[in-house]
Amino acid sequence: KLLEDYLDGMKIEEDLRNLLEKYDRETAAIEIALGVSKRMHARTGDISRAIDSGLRVGLAVLTEAVLVAPLEGIGGVRIMNNADGSEFLSIDYAGPIRAAGGTAQALGVLIGDMIRRELGVGRYVPTTPEVERVKEEFGLYRVGLQYKPPPEEIEVIVRACPVMVNGEETESQECAGYKEVRNIVNKNNTPRTRIRGGVMLVIGEGLCLKAPKILKHTERLEIPGWEFIAQFAGKGKSSSDGDEKVKRRVISKVDRYMDDVIAGRPVFGEPGEPGGFRLRYGRSRATGLAAAGFNPVSMEAHGGFISVGTQLKTERPGKACAATPCIDLDGPTVLLQDGSYRRISTIEEWRSCSAEVISIWDSGEVLSGFGEFLENNKDLVPSGYNRDWWAADLADALDHPEKVDEFASILGVDRDSMPPGIPFNGAIERGGESNLERSLRKREWQLYLRDMELSWNQACHAIKEYGAAVPPPWNFWWSDMPMSFAPKLIEALCQSEFKDGCLRLCGAAASWSPNSHFEDIGLPAPSTGEWPGWTMVHDHGVVKSSLMTLGVEHHHDGDDIVIPSAWEGLLDGLGLELASGAVRVVVDAGSHINDRVSRIREATDTIAKENERAEEIESVRTVERMRAETAARQRGLGISETDAEGRAAAAAIEDSGPDDPSLLRAAYALLDDHEVERSLWLVRKLSNLRWEDSVPCRVGSRMGRPEKAGVREMKPMVHALYPIGESGGPQRLLGQAAAKVSIRVEMGPRTCNKCGKDSPHLRCHHRLSEEVEECGGKTSIRNRRGDQNRRRMGQRTSVPLSKIVETKRRSLGLNRIPERIKAVKGLISIAQTPEPIEKGILRARHGVSVFRDGTSRYDMSDVPLTHFKPNEIGTPWQRLAELGYSHDVFGEPLGSDEQMLELLPQDFVASRSARQHLLSTCQFVDDLLIRFYKMEPFYEATDELDLVGHLGIGLAPHTSGGVLCRIIGWTNASAGYAHPLFHAAKRRNCDGDEDSLMMLLDGLLNFSKAILPSGRGGRMDAPLVLSTRIDASEIDKEALNVDCGWSYSKAFYEGTKSQPHPSELENIVDLVDGRVGEVGEVRGYGWTHDSGELDAGPRNSSYKTLETMEDKMLAQLAIGRQLRSVSAARVASQVIESHFLPDLRGNLMAFTRQKVRCVKCAHSYRRMPLAGKCIQTTSSSGTGLGTSQEGGTLCGGNVVLTVSEGAVRKYIKITSEVMETYGVDDYTKQRVGWMTDSVDSLFNDDKVTVMTLEDFI
Known part of the structure; x- marks a missing residue:
């Protein structure tokens, strides 16, 4: 349907269905493209038209026929001539090809090559100017690319690609070196002198980035001429040869999200820094498809900047996510003015103590599913040992009724008070049980084991009996605490008192105050020169810093530190025990610490010697390379030959390798283990219990776009x-x-x-x-x-x-x-x-x-939702029953507003802020039906409940296909909740973007292709086609990687410890992909953690509620000062570098190049008229022809600037204040000073001072 104008009545539906049943989508796209082009060529005899139609059809299949790329992304197809006169295929790509994604862009080139072979068109043989033109364009292109290839890669691709990747001019900047080049011309043979954005996208993000996928198809289909793609497919892959020192356990830090820190949008955690969000695997009712979960208290505590739908740029697993609430996660842990250190569990508790917070020591947890790592093709990171893993360990061990009875006796409860059956796959009774009953039984056991209250003795009994590890709250953050802190902490614990169930560390807080600073902490400096900044040991002393680094909640009582609970895990982990009211040593830690420290120093010396040896060899190689290159230049060799001579000379210097490779590998392994485990290694030596790391991974993040709910205008x-x-x-x-x-x-x-x-x-x-109002024909x-x-x-x-x-x-x-x-x-x-x-x-x-297509729309941030309660969306259960919701997720008939229902795939929960707009739109449509079409009204809606049950159209701005939906309720959040399948049908995920909603009848009555803009991209963001039913096999494949199980298994948690690729564990995780073709692809989803209230947390982000940029910036830096994982000085410097300075420079340039505008007729001038006022001639209008008269009068309106002085100066004051308060490097200060002087010299009157020679003496 999308391409009917290009197919000339050709029917391809049945052929395409057969191909999709037989092949995967990519292969089907190639086959249907070849078939269409051959049929079109046989029908018309026009090779260009045949290739054009086949290429567009293939691209449409790749993009599920909802993107605009097949229509607008391909400007045209031409048969052109090489220098020798032979013909070749040239494909003109335009800017909207970006919407197709890198894979479709690259496969489009491959499809074009296969079609031209079938139709007998020759290959492209580029000339040197054509190659150099592409290199020049990449150097000038300033729009963001995921990958920008270097000149040598560009040359390889352009020369080897059998099809010419051509394109329309998309940028205003012209090329200079290769401005007019043969074959880079328009259809009328005028030269294309400006940058071609489509070429940049297809080569950079398509052929370079997606080379592995192209290689897979070229090898399978044995397509000649594409051998060059192999060198790009293997680029960046780590070698598996024997030279690799050791596989590192340290999780790599990714700082790409920190590149563009924007003023007013805080950083919530630097890459992998302790204190940032702790990763927890799972999915709530409102996460998945790139959305992540946060405790509502964490959302409130981070300055109120995180609201439902707010975009966060993240370190992993993906580049961004939308925030949603999840009450089953840990909230923030804070340090207060009175020395109290505790985790905040409720928003009420946060509001009561927020004014006393000195530091947000830990941000809490972030919830992200296994499917997010699979979709982003990122290795898994180790899971922290939390209650989920603890429950999975117990569930795996309790595989027999006798073991369950024994477990009940350990807990001291009746067996009848526990869930029925066993937490295993076996049936409760002979005759079996349904899949629903089995999944609900396993879920009930999982929740029981996760949330049950235990004493320390009961936990120890279960750990020893069933092989589990020490669970929270006794499993502290051992891998955060430097091992050298342990002796001081053990000493303080040995001097402590036990009273009223609490452990009192006598005198441990004697010298502490909110502003205290300890130069001498009683420990020698570490080998690195200073203790990690996140320990804050010089601000709090060794003992208190150790307790906070471990996450041990405590408060001050006079000079004492009191630990009210979970102190048993602290004692056991450090080889201590409580006997007769006093703490005594069971296992001496000193010998273990000394041995470990000695081995670490030896390993450090070994690596230092090897580095010194490698530097010496590299220095010799550098000298030889320079000597060879100098000699080559003297012989008159070119650049490439000179470089080759230098590399050959350097390679001639042999490297014999380290003296003892095994010793070096052992040294690297030891330092790697120590960086990962720190004090956890010591705990495992001192305790008889099993201990797993509770905080192996922190996820850095910053705020991206704020959530949105507003009219699309x-x-x-x-x-x-x-x-x-x-x-x-x-x-x-x-x-x-x-x-x-x-x-x-x-x-x-x-x-x-x-x-x-x-x-x-x-x-x-x-x-x-006169009797008739109008003809009306x-x-x-x-x-x-x-x-x-x-x-x-x-x-x-x-x-x-x-x-x-x-x-x-x-x-x-x-x-x-x-x-x-x-x-x-x-x-x-x-x-x-x-x-x-x-x-x-x-x-x-x-x-x-x-909007420009005739419809009225409302934009809302995309947020996923799979389950809801009627009272959460403001719709009575009786109305929902009328809409088809007959039973809840547990199989019970619907009869209460508190029951949990599973969202139907095409139902939509809209933001309450959209109510008035949608009601007004419905009233407009009814008025249109009555007064214009002379028909009966349809909606007759007066309040929000009247809109429930009505149909709408969801549309993403980069597509041309709407998706039918039904409004079933409302949320207070500034976001639109919908099923992951619905978002994927729009070719969207939920990483912070927003899409529009329009009423169905408004679209049917008022949308028209005839009023769409004629320019390139005019058919984007328009409902050219409408999908009325969602098929999971036909939508964006990201939705198939959404988790839909009720829990993860023990095997999954154990498997994450080795940081495997997600594909290695895919078979043990319940994903939508495993249900395609069954009822389970749209129904029966589960969730691992509860969301609580869907709109919990701040109603709107502080970024939207704070009025001025100064207020936003100050709030950003204030929260940066409180967060342990953030350096406020670094944030301030990055904001100045990446936001204020470019903005100041751009506004200064805009002021000097601005036009002037008449306030009366809005005419603009490049230069101020000499008359000082508008000299545009006004036309005389009246009856008859209404033409402009020769003697028209001058407008005479005032002419004003379009860029004001205030727009240029707006960030200068706050930049100066930030530099004074937080401090930045000298280079940044000098740049700001130079730009400020430039602005002053432009706007301030320079006074002329008469000076004599005496003034210089």
Whole structure:
């Protein structure tokens, strides 16, 4: 349907269905493209058209026929000539090809090559200027690319690719070195001198980045000429040879998300830094498809910047996520003014103590599913040992009823109070049980084991009996604490007292205060020179710093530190025990620590010696390389030959390797283990229990875009897609234009089929007689010579607007029309036919704006949802029962607002902020049906409940296909909740983007292809097609990687310890992909952690509620000061470097190059008129022709600047304050000072001072 204009009536539906049943999507796209091109060539004999149609069809199949890339991403296909006269295929790519993604871009080139082989077209043989032109364009291209290839890679690809990757000019900047190049021309043979963005995208993000996928198809299909792609497919892969020192356990830090820190958007954690969010595997009802879960207290505690739908740029697993609440996660742990250190569990508790917070020591947990790592092709990171893993260990061990009875006796509870059966796959009773009963039984056991309350003795008994590890709250953050802190902590514990169930460390807080600082902490400096900054040991001393680094909750009582609970794990882990009210040593830690420290020092010395030896060899090689290159230059060799001579000379210096390779590998392994485990190694030596790392991974993050829920409007806002030129004044008011009686505007020529007169409207506006209001006949396009070569078909036309508006008022039955109806200056569609002016009048009457395609839309951030309660969405259960919700997720009949229901795949929960807009849109549609179409109203909606059950269209801006949905409720969040399959059907995930919602009838009545812009990309963000039913096998594959199980197994948690690729554990995790073709692909999803209230946390991000940029910036730096995992000084420096300085420089340039504008007629000038006022000639309008008169008067309006001084200076003051308060490096200070001086020299009057020679003596 999307490509019917290109297929010339050719039917391909059955062929495509058969291919998709037989092959994967990529292979099916290749086969259908070849078939279509051959059939089109046989039908028309036109090779270019045949290749064009086949290529577009193949690209449409790759993109599920909802993206605009097949329509707008390919500008055209041409058969051109090589230098020797042979023919080759050139494909023109345009900017919208970006929407297709790198894989589809690269496969498009491959499909084009296969088609040209089938049709006998030769291969492309580029000339040197054509190669160099692409290199120059990559150097000048400033739009973000995922990968920017170096010149040598560009040369390989352009010379080896059998198809010419050509493109339309997309940027304003022209090339200089290779401006006019053969074959880089438009269809009329005029040279393309500007940058071609489509070429950059296809080569950089397509052929380079997606080379492995291309290689897979070229090898399988044995396609010649694509051997070059192998060198890019293998790029970046780590070698598996014997030279690798050792496989590191340390989790690599990814700092890419820190590249562009924006003012007012805080950093929540630096890469892998202790204190940042701790990763927890799982999925809540509102996570998955890139969305992540956070405790609502954490959302509130981080300055209120994190709200539902807020985008966070993250370190892993993906580049970004949308935030949603999850109450089963740990909240933040904070240090207060009185020395108390505790975890905050409720928002009420946070609000009561927020003013006393010195530091947010730990941000809490972030929830991310296994499927996120699989989708992003990132290695798993080790799971922390939390209650989920503890429950999985116990569930795996309790595989027999006798073991369950024994476990009940350990807990001291009746067996009847525990869940039925066993937490195993076996049936409860003979005869079996249904899949639902089995999954619910396992879920009940999982929750019971996870949430049960235990004493230390019960936990120890279970650990020894069933092989589990020490669970929270006794499993502290041992891998965070430097091992050298342990002796001081053990000493303080040995001197402690046990009283009233608490452990009291006597005198441990004697010298502590909120502003204390200890120069001498009683420990020798570490080998690295200083203790890690996140220990803050010089601010709090060794003992208190150790307790906080371990996450041990405590408070101060005079000079004492009191640990009220979970101290048993602290004692056991350090080889201590409580006997007769006193702490005594069971296992001496000193010998273990000394031995470990000695071995670490030896390993450090071994590595240092090896590094010194390698540096010496490299120094010799550098000298030889320089000597050889100098000799080559003296012989007159070129750059490449000189470089080859230098590399050969350096390679001639042999490296014999380390003296003892095994010793070196052991040294690296020891330091790697120590960096991962720190004090955890010591704990495992001192304790008889099993200990697993509770904090192996922190996830760095910063705020991206704030959440959004707002009307989608044109800029400026428009009611009517009706042209009025300059007659409506700066605000483009229809009433002001109508007051001029007649106006001259550009519209497409149309002829009335009834009266034969010309009328630019869809319905003839002429009056046949005084008794008849208007002709009303249907008009058709009047063809003119040369229309097929015109971009737009409009012509200057005289329109009696005043009479038309009056006639429409009467026909609509209105007493008066709205005063402020905003129209457009001109139409940019191909036919330039306006929509009926009645629609604009009625929209203004109901306060509804229009988008460029004729629809009215509301944007909301995308958030996933699989389950909900009726009371969470404000819809009574009785109404939901009418909509098809008959049973809850546990199989019980629906009869309460508290029951948990599974969301149907195409149901939508909209933001409450959209209520008024949607109600107004419905009232406008009803008014349109009654007054314009003379029909009965449809919606008759007066409140939000009336909208429940009505259909809408979801549309992503980079696509051209809408997806049918049904509104079933409302949320207070500034986001739209929908099923992951629904978001994927729009070709979206939930990483912080927003999509639009429109009412179905509004789209059906008011959308038209005829009013879409004619320019490139005009068909983007328009519902050209509508998907009425979602098929999981036909949507974006990211949705198939969503977790849908109720829990993870013990094997999964154990498997993450080795940091495997997700594909190695895919078979033990319940994903949507494993359910495709069954009912389970859309129903029966599970979740591992509860969300709580769907709209918990701040209603809106602080970024939206704070008014000025100064307030936002100060709040950003204030939260940076509180977060242990963030350096406020680094954030301040990065904001200045990446935001303020580029903005200041850009505004300064814009001021010097700005145009001036008339405030009266809105005409702009490149230079200020000498008259000092507007010299535009105004036209005389009136009845008749309404043409401009020769003696027209000058406008005379005031001419003003379009860029003000305030816009240039806006960040200078706050930049200076930030530098003074937080400090930045000298280089940044000098850059700011230089830019400030430049601004001052532009705006300040320089006073001339008369000086003599004596002034210089």
